[in-house]
Amino acid sequence: MVTGAVRLVEVLRAHGVEVVFGLPGVHNLPIWEALRASPVRLIGVRHEQTAGYAADGYARATGRLGVALVTTGPGAANCLGATGEAMASGSPVLVIATDIPSPLRRPGEYRGALHETRDQRAMFLPVVKGGWTLRGPHDLGTYADHAALLATTAPHGPVYLGIPTDHLTADTGPWHRIPTAPPVVPALDAARALIEQSTRPLIWAGGGAQRAQAGPSIADLAERLDAPIVTTYAARGLVDHPHVVHGPVHLPEIGALWDEADLVIGIGSDFDGMMTQNWLQPPPPRLLSINVDTVRNYPPDVTLRGDARVVTEALARTLDPRPANGTAERVAELNAEARRAAEADEPQVTGLLDALEGHRVVADMCVAGYWIGGFHRVTAPRHLAYPVGWGTLGFGFPAALGAALAGRTVAVCGDGGFLFACGDLATAAQEQLPVTVVLVDDGGYGMLRYDQVQAGHPTHGVDLHTPDFAALARSFGIESSTVDGFGDDFRRTLDKYTQAEGPNVLVVKAELKPPVNTSPRWYRKVRT
CATH class of the missing domain: 3.40.50.1220 (TPP-binding domain)
Structure with missing residues (x-):
């Protein structure tokens, strides 16, 4: 007998999966048992949204399939925002969610079983390339194979696979890998x-x-x-x-x-x-x-x-x-002009951009992240992940946890977005992930504050009460420091932190002006 959970892990291994990100629940524990007996590394996260973002970050940094394992109902729903970002950015992510036991399901009825939804798959369909809920355990290998192949076939994107929990312990039938067609070159x-x-x-x-x-x-x-x-x-x-x-x-x-x-x-x-x-x-x-x-x-x-x-x-x-x-020669001059323009527009940002050169960076939707997306010189493939697909605030830190599996990663976050997933400092510490968080603390949602000021409005709802971030990180056993601005102290500390073994957090007290690649500052205007 080969159980559904064992077959699932077997299919993932056949697709080269070496690491998965997930959060356990009463319905998906058989997968945890199957992973225990396999060489696949399981990174347990503290929120299902982190599982999705980490799988996305891993996929962007490595080019390989990212896998998020979540449980039924609210666990699956928690992963939707991250799945939408993977959809908009074309990331090959496989979201595997359990569903309620099939004997409890009655077509067209909501009965109130634990974690039951009327149609869990339907929640995901707007933000995935494809999605299925298994009807029987004998289909598990075939559908899992098809889902993994679909996610990693251009155009890449996330795929949803729902598995009723009883199928994970049931016997499964044989499966055969779907052959891939060779690429075709059209007439030129x-x-x-x-x-x-x-x-x-x-x-x-x-x-x-x-x-x-x-x-x-x-x-x-x-x-x-x-x-x-x-x-x-x-x-x-x-x-x-x-x-x-x-x-x-x-x-x-x-x-x-x-x-x-x-x-x-x-x-x-x-x-x-x-x-x-x-x-x-x-x-x-x-x-x-x-x-x-x-x-x-x-x-x-x-x-x-x-x-x-x-x-x-x-x-x-x-x-x-x-x-x-x-x-x-013209491109060299344009590149020099871009750096001159950045420095003239926001003198502080030069220290940030210079210090990050050569590093793998994951940027969040924050003012510092916008500067990185526009002006950071990236010289190696897959060394920048930036969430301007869907534009999801809170992407940076959890996505960096996945990207760090490809090597030391710097996550650049704002004080607002970092709090979306700060609980996963526990994940970074427990797994000793090589991630350095550069947390730019400007006391609120800096981009939205800028929008209100530009519109002539007093700021409202954009200034935040935040913790002592360095103390918060240290409470998880993570080394942390606080510096003012992006000067020599910032560079020295960043150099030290990026040569360390495990995670660390560098808090930077600074307020940056948004760059020209943010929509309020676009130079092309609608003609009236």
Whole structure:
């Protein structure tokens, strides 16, 4: 006999899963028993939302399947916000939730069994690629395999699998892995013709290019076309190349690259509102899209549907190299201008950006995080996770717990967002995760305070009573310090903390002005 719980762990191992994040409940304990006998590492968290965020952070940092294990009803519901962020950011996350025992369920009736919902799967459907609740234990291996494969097949995204708790202890039937189809390269003639007609091409690389590991092929294409490369938030660090712009298109000098281009080559991007200032960037004269999905925000002239790396690689091989015409020099000047603009706009931020260079960073939705998303120089793939998919406050710290499985990670949080998951300091301490929290304490919701002041309103409801964060961290057995601003004390302490073995918390007393990539400061305005 192979129980459902044992079969589930077997399927996860077949998909290369080495770590899962979860919180136990009365319904899912058989999975905990199956994990005890397996080499899969179980990281127990203190809130189901953390399980989802940590699985997402792990997926972004490693490119592998992130797994969140939650229990029935309220446990599953607690994971919804994190699942929505994974959906909006294209993260391959598998949410496995138990459901009430199948003998207690009556179709169309709510009976009041422990943790019962009318339709648990239905809660997840708006924020997942696909979702199923098992009808019988003999399907468990097949459905688990399909769910894991769907999450990790482009376009990546979260998948929900609901398992009635009695199926975890029942006998399961055999299962056979679903074969994966080899990537297909579409016809390239139309794309090549479009490129040959252009004289000022711009490459716009998005999260799909990051997930496809398309950096080297994009660098090759950029060199052949002598074209600059703009990366979205999700694609930061995709490739370290002289043609990569390290500032935001929300800076007019960098936004000019879009305005001047006679051809935009979008690779793994759907041109979302946060990058295009809610589509106030004018449609380019010509658009070539390389994507697994149809792009609708700007209608392409030509679409190459397929894997970003495979298709870009094939396309680049068909093109004759163009002579260099100053693109590398212009990009270098733009990068220097972006740093000058940041320092002129907010002198404090230079210390933060300089100190973080070279580190793996997970940023929250906070003013410091917005600066990092826009201006932090990321030079390695998957070294920045930033929640401007759905825009979920409270993402930074719990996602960093998962990202830390890939190596020392710095979580940059505000004082408001950190409190969403501060209980998981216990997780960081218990698992001795290599995460450094940079907690920027400005006494409230700094971005919302800025919005109220700009609107001419007195601040209301945005100034917060907060704990002594350093003492809070130390109460969990975690080393912590407090510094004022981003000067020498900050750099010295951050250097010390990022060379340590386990977790630590660096509290920074500072208030930053929001950068130009936040929506109240976008330079493109609606024409009236």
